[in-house]
Amino acid sequence: MFKKILASVGIGAAKVDTVLQTEHLHPGQKFHAEIIINGGDVEQDISGLELALMTRVKVESEDGHYFTNHVIQKWRISEQLTIAPGDEVRIPFEARLHSETPITELHAGYNQTQVWIQTGLNIDLALDASDRDILHIYPNEAIKTCMQAMDKLGFNLAKADVEKGYLRAPSFQSTSGCYQELEYRPNRGGLFGIQEVELSFVPETHQTHVLIELDRAFRSDGYIDLTIEHDHVNLSQICDQLERLIH
Known part of the structure; x- marks a missing residue:
């Protein structure tokens, strides 16, 4: 007993x-x-x-x-x-x-x-x-390439954490109840007035959605998004896409 x-x-x-x-x-x-x-x-x-x-x-x-x-x-x-x-x-x-x-x-x-x-x-x-x-x-190929593109565009990954909540955009929505934020900062000053860029990813079977939060000097934060098809992952194309969106 x-x-x-x-x-x-x-x-x-x-x-x-x-x-x-x-x-x-x-x-x-x-x-x-x-x-x-x-x-x-x-x-x-x-x-x-x-x-x-x-x-x-x-x-x-x-x-x-x-x-x-x-x-x-x-x-x-x-x-x-x-x-x-x-x-x-x-x-x-x-x-x-x-x-x-x-x-x-x-x-x-x-x-x-x-x-x-x-x-x-x-x-x-x-x-x-x-x-x-x-x-x-480890990141999938789309996320890894997106991170390489940010490096090429002159941004440094300063911080990564996971936050409670859901991501919502016109073409996608997260489901896990949490989302990861990768916080990037420009290597030299604020490129195009940008002080910080935060990336969050919502991977699916055939594509990965990216939600981008831009923190610009003298302007309120803005959100933009893009979708990377897994069978069309190309570093130079993603560089071009991110550069257009961030500018």
């Missing part, structure tokens, strides 16, 4: 570990994993198992801003099982990352972007055991 009481507060309870085939992924990519559950000191009934794709988001408030964890998507494995003390259960798992998963692998002066997979056991009469696996998320 004493061991059951301890397990109910997480001491000696079952533990879970998700082992990913690779932690290096792209938004929208399928991934494979194995979920390993190790029994604790007493027999426990596990009524469910959840995996969640998580990120850290900035939330604006009247008192400024703060950061909190955000669930981008969640997968539930409804399998119920009883795990005996010392037993090990292995469950294969595969899923696809949300296409709007924020990019973590950026050469930014200040990168606040974090993405991970969190695994939790729903154990009757016990605290959830949880496991966190950090992901390294």
Whole structure:
């Protein structure tokens, strides 16, 4: 009985570990994993198992801003099982990352972007055991080329973070409840009066939408957008498009 009481507060309870085939992924990519559950000191009934794709988001408030964890998507494995003390259960798992998963692998002066997979056991009469696996998320070809174009146009990626909310434009809308902002600043002064350019991306299967926020001196902020077709990614063309839009 004493061991059951301890397990109910997480001491000696079952533990879970998700082992990913690779932690290096792209938004929208399928991934494979194995979920390993190790029994604790007493027999426990596990009524469910959840995996969640998580990120850290900035939330604006009247008192400024703060950061909190955000669930981008969640997968539930409804399998119920009883795990005996010392037993090990292995469950294969595969899923696809949300296409709007924020990019973590950026050469930014200040990168606040974090993405991970969190695994939790729903154990009757016990605290959830949880496991966190950090992901390294790389840009798709359209986003990578867009970032190269900004470099060529004389802008430096100063900061990257993820904000809570949705992006909306006439031709697209985000769905994940958060969006990443890449904050660019001109290398030399303010080109064409531009003090800052913020890029946000909404990737889809065959195209990536780009929302651009321009901060110009002596003028209010303005928003423009463009769409890059994945089978027509061309650095010089994207350079020309961005240059026309930013000017």
